[in-house]
Amino acid sequence: MKKMMLIGESGVGKTTMIQVLSGESFTSRKTMAVEFCGQFIDTPGEFIENRRFYPALITTSADCDVVAMLQDATRISSLFPPLFSSIFTRRVVGVVTKVDVDGGNVERAERFLKNAGAREIIRSSSITGAGLDILKEMLQ
Ligand SMILES: Nc1nc2c(ncn2[C@@H]2O[C@H](COP(=O)(O)OP(=O)(O)O)[C@@H](O)[C@H]2O)c(=O)[nH]1
Numbered sequence: 001m002k003k004m005m006l007i008g009e010s011g012v013g014k015t016t017m018i019q020v021l022s023g024e025s026f027t028s029r030k031t032m033a034v035e036f037c038g039q040f041i042d043t044p045g046e047f048i049e050n051r052r053f054y055p056a057l058i059t060t061s062a063d064c065d066v067v068a069m070l071q072d073a074t075r076i077s078s079l080f081p082p083l084f085s086s087i088f089t090r091r092v093v094g095v096v097t098k099v100d101v102d103g104g105n106v107e108r109a110e111r112f113l114k115n116a117g118a119r120e121i122i123r124s125s126s127i128t129g130a131g132l133d134i135l136k137e138m139l140q
């Protein structure tokens with residue numbers, strides 16, 4: 001079974017997505033440390049918000065097959081630096097989250113992810129389940 005590390009700012013939907021994908025209720029408190037949840041690695045939003053944590057992300061990514069960069073469709077900004085994906089030696093996918101929200105802007109989120117170096121982009125919602133099958137397939 002392959003492993004996926006989810007990265008993205010606080011509130012983007014990392015923990016919720018892991019719960020829906022794995023069908024297990026791993027704790028949904030604000031994550032303060034890297035957490036190993038079966039096939040998934042949940043990371044604190046702080047790790048993307050402060051570049052002094054980038055080395056921790058790189059080290060943790062060594063344990064996984066896929067790095068998922070999550071961008072919230074409702075946010076008007078992104079904390080991913082240009083070509084951020086290039087710091088990883090793993091397959092990196094961009095994931096737009098919360099595409100179910102009216103007033104979100106999926107295209108804007110995709111632009112942020114492309115700017116961050118994502119070549120594959122998946123549109124997802126943990127509420128409707130959109131895009132989650134594609135993510136599951138990546139982990140087969
Ligand atoms: N509408 C909508 N809300 C979501 C979705 N995914 C997560 N949320 C909500 O966004 C908030 C933050 O989610 P959480 O998983 O804790 O984010 P994390 O900080 O990245 O782990 C919670 O209130 C979730 O219920 C989604 O796909 N659609």
Ligand SMILES: [Mg+2]
Pocket residue numbers: 014015016028029030031042
């Ligand atoms: Mg979380």
